[in-house]
Amino acid sequence: xxxxxxxxxxxxxxxxxxxxxxxxxxxxxxxxxxxxxxxxxxxxxxxxxxxxxxxxxxxxxxxxxxxxxxxxxxxxxxxxxxxxxxxxxxxxxxxxxxxxxxxxxxxxxxxxxxxxxxxxxxxxxxx
Amino acid sequence: xxxxxxxxxxxxxxxxxxxxxxxxxxxxxxxxxxxxxxxxxxxxxxxxxxxxxxxxxxxxxxxxxxxxxxxxxxxxxxxxxxxxxxxxxxxxxxxxxxxxxxxxxxxxxxxxxxxxxxxxxxxxxxxxxxxxxxxxxxxxxx
Numbered sequence: 001x002x003x004x005x006x007x008x009x010x011x012x013x014x015x016x017x018x019x020x021x022x023x024x025x026x027x028x029x030x031x032x033x034x035x036x037x038x039x040x041x042x043x044x045x046x047x048x049x050x051x052x053x054x055x056x057x058x059x060x061x062x063x064x065x066x067x068x069x070x071x072x073x074x075x076x077x078x079x080x081x082x083x084x085x086x087x088x089x090x091x092x093x094x095x096x097x098x099x100x101x102x103x104x105x106x107x108x109x110x111x112x113x114x115x116x117x118x119x120x121x122x123x124x125x126x127x
Numbered sequence: 128x129x130x131x132x133x134x135x136x137x138x139x140x141x142x143x144x145x146x147x148x149x150x151x152x153x154x155x156x157x158x159x160x161x162x163x164x165x166x167x168x169x170x171x172x173x174x175x176x177x178x179x180x181x182x183x184x185x186x187x188x189x190x191x192x193x194x195x196x197x198x199x200x201x202x203x204x205x206x207x208x209x210x211x212x213x214x215x216x217x218x219x220x221x222x223x224x225x226x227x228x229x230x231x232x233x234x235x236x237x238x239x240x241x242x243x244x245x246x247x248x249x250x251x252x253x254x255x256x257x258x259x260x261x262x263x264x265x266x267x268x269x
Contacts, residue, residue: 027233030226037219045264050189052182059178068175079164086161115172118179 022081029078036071043067056122065123072115080108148247155251156225159218167215217258224250 043064047054058064087100144150170192177188190197192212195205228250231237237246 027230030230034223034226037223041216041219041261045261048269050269052178052185055185056178059175071171076168079160079168082157082160083164086157111168111172115175118172118175121179122175 022084026078026081029074029081032070032074033078036067036074039067040071059119059122060125062123065119068119069116072112072119076108076112076115080104148244148251152221152225152228152247152250155221156229159222159225162218163215163222166211167218170211170215213258213262216261217254220257221250221254224253 043058047058059068084100084104087104091097091100173192174188177184187197191201191204192208193205195202228237228246231246237243
């Protein structure tokens, strides 16, 4: 931060060398979703029944369990990036910015870990 | 932020523009994306959590989201659940189509007025048709 010159006042406040990361990560995870979510939708459509035994047996298999973990990593991150852009547009003020920063970092991390723990439990037995 | 406390002019917002397909699908992309992020991933996590917790938890999920057989409250939430599942199916296909539109726009193509309006309209045609096909299959085959 600066000594009052115009360049000093803006130095360190920008996205230097990271300006395209958010944009590119949105596209990369979007392409991931293009494969993962249709896989989930079609798999669910092809299930014969939605009772507990059928759904549990399907999700316990290696490929569906892997796909679901990838969805939890990829799709939750994609959602986090998108929600961040939305909140940056509509939430103003210093307090709101801090609240946004906490929300978009803590909630997706907690959601992903919870989901992965659930899938591990389903895939490796337990319930 | 800075804008809120200064007298700088604000850029005009929604009410000033004439509605067109590109404006509509741009707004829909954001609305559907956030619906999928909050309601979609929320329901997905509830579903996975219910399966992991065991059969009785899964029955609670099914009752509150689809069948409405658990309590009088679940009768109400199961109506909302059906609306949410069908709505989220449409939101997914709409967000997928407008997401592909964004990939095309990213490479600098599709900005001609006619083409832009045509492809914008087609994203809605696609999402409505795909949703109808998925749910027709689900309801007729199960």
